[in-house]
Amino acid sequence: MARYLKEGVDPGVVKAADEKVRSIVEATLSDIEARGNAAVRDLSVKFDNWDREDYRLSPQEIDACMNEMSAQDLHDIEFAQTQVRNFAQIQKAALQGVEVETMPGVILGHKNVPIQNAGCYVPGGKYPMLASAHMSVLTAKVAGVPRVITCAPPYQGRPASAIVAAQHMAGADEIYALGGIQAIGAMALGTETIDPIDILVGPGNAFVAEAKRQLYGRVGIDLFAGPTETLVIADETVDAELCATDLLGQAEHGPDSPAVLLTTSERLARDTMAEVERLLEILPTAGHARKAWETFGQVIVVEDHDEMLAVADDIASEHVQVMTDRDDWYLDKMVNYGALFLGPRTNVAYGDKAIGTNHTLPTKKAGRYTGGLWVGKFIKTHTYQKVVTDEASAMVGRYCSRLCMLEGFQGHAEQANVRVRRYGGQNVPYAEGAEPKAGEDKV
Numbered sequence: 162m163a164r165y166l167k168e169g170v171d172p173g174v175v176k177a178a179d180e181k182v183r184s185i186v187e188a189t190l191s192d193i194e195a196r197g198n199a200a201v202r203d204l205s206v207k208f209d210n211w212d213r214e215d216y217r218l219s220p221q222e223i224d225a226c227m228n229e230m231s232a233q234d235l236h237d238i239e240f241a242q243t244q245v246r247n248f249a250q251i252q253k254a255a256l257q258g259v260e261v262e263t264m265p266g267v268i269l270g271h272k273n274v275p276i277q278n279a280g281c282y283v284p285g286g287k288y289p290m291l292a293s294a295h296m297s298v299l300t301a302k303v304a305g306v307p308r309v310i311t312c313a314p315p316y317q318g319r320p321a322s323a324i325v326a327a328q329h330m331a332g333a334d335e336i337y338a339l340g341g342i343q344a345i346g347a348m349a350l351g352t353e354t355i356d357p358i359d360i361l362v363g364p365g366n367a368f369v370a371e372a373k374r375q376l377y378g379r380v381g382i383d384l385f386a387g388p389t390e391t392l393v394i395a396d397e398t399v400d401a402e403l404c405a406t407d408l409l410g411q412a413e414h415g416p417d418s419p420a421v422l423l424t425t426s427e428r429l430a431r432d433t434m435a436e437v438e439r440l441l442e443i444l445p446t447a448g449h450a451r452k453a454w455e456t457f458g459q460v461i462v463v464e465d466h467d468e469m470l471a472v473a474d475d476i477a478s479e480h481v482q483v484m485t486d487r488d489d490w491y492l493d494k495m496v497n498y499g500a501l502f503l504g505p506r507t508n509v510a511y512g513d514k515a516i517g518t519n520h521t522l523p524t525k526k527a528g529r530y531t532g533g534l535w536v537g538k539f540i541k542t543h544t545y546q547k548v549v550t551d552e553a554s555a556m557v558g559r560y561c562s563r564l565c566m567l568e569g570f571q572g573h574a575e576q577a578n579v580r581v582r583r584y585g586g587q588n589v590p591y592a593e594g595a596e597p598k599a600g601e602d603k604v
Contacts, residue, residue, distance in 0.1 A: 266552060284365050412458070
């Protein structure tokens with residue numbers, strides 16, 4: 162039976178906060194749709210104190226941001242983007258079109274077609290999260306998306322040079338210094354100066370995630386990627402310093418980022434809680450991390466690995482750091498998560514920043530039904546069919562005719578019947594089911 166040595170905030174509080182966010186986002190998106198650029202500008206001034214006639218960065222502004230970066234900074238961005246590109250290309254290579262003759266004269270297939278317009282959001286309110294540019298813009302470009310636009314909020318009153326450099330190096334076609342709901346709404350709905358996109362991707366705060374949710378259907382989205390979540394699964398094979406560091410490394414994202422320790426060792430649990438408090442006294446970003454830990458942090462002790470697996474799958478965390486004596490056992494058996502980080506030699510920060518997998522991952526239990534952002538999210542798989550012989554058209558038509566009549570669709574049936582008459586030479590009364598040919602009436 163799982164025991165909670167530390168519990169997070171009451172779910173009712175979270176629900177009330179979600180409802181408030183939902184209401185604000187709904188009103189804001191309606192305003193953007195009604196007033197376009199004027200609404201976007203008002204919102205940018207209100208929330209980011211950022212006022213421009215045109216939020217798209219000019220080539221000169223992009224060059225200026227690039228020139229502010231050191232050679233080492235640019236080299237480091239290039240390293241990370243090389244890893245992300247390599248893995249995305251490997252993933253794309255696994256997506257193959259197919260074409261097969263399923264019956265004599267009947268050819269079925271599918272082809273993979275890139276989405277034509279993608280909008281990528283790069284968070285940057287608290288921190289300039291340039292890594293999100295690699296994960297979204299670069300992945301879209303590997304997929305073959307011809308138009309990729311990207312938005313990131315201003316940082317400390319101006320475009321964030323590191324984000325702009327990453328967006329540009331990743332291949333963005335249009336770069337906007339715009340954040341929050343106004344960025345999501347402008348990309349999805351379009352304005353007088355921003356052409357709308359077909360899919361929205363990228364992580365963000367609760368308002369960004371809710372805006373994507375409300376816009377889903379008008380445009381596609383990657384997934385619900387809200388505030389960062391981390392789950393550390395550990396046993397007595399690791400120590401409190403590793404566990405506490407990995408928890409706080411994600412809690413520093415902000416005050417609404419859950420960080421959970423799940424362990425079979427009560428000693429490790431208590432030592433980790435103490436180590437968290439020690440590290441919070443010296444961590445420069447403790448202002449964010451402490452709020453997250455105090456409000457959403459949890460410490461759960463279970464009896465054995467089987468129970469730990471069950472609890473972990475129920476939590477369905479975005480990031481799952483596994484440090485046990487059987488890491489691959491969890492890889493084989495876990496089914497609900499965003500991404501796994503296996504063993505003490507890896508960690509969530511590697512995946513977030515440099516190793517090559519995508520860091521835009523499902524939150525709020527969405528890992529039960531979707532994985533994270535990847536090159537396939539920017540590619541549509543379209544089926545096609547082709548009947549190339551008279552005999553095949555007539556044979557399929559007879560079956561189709563009767564099945565349509567079984568459902569009461571006489572118009573559908575006639576689509577089949579006209580071909581049975583034309584290609585099979587069979588007289589089928591109008592809007593009736595075609596009789597089977599000899600041999601077709603047997604299963």
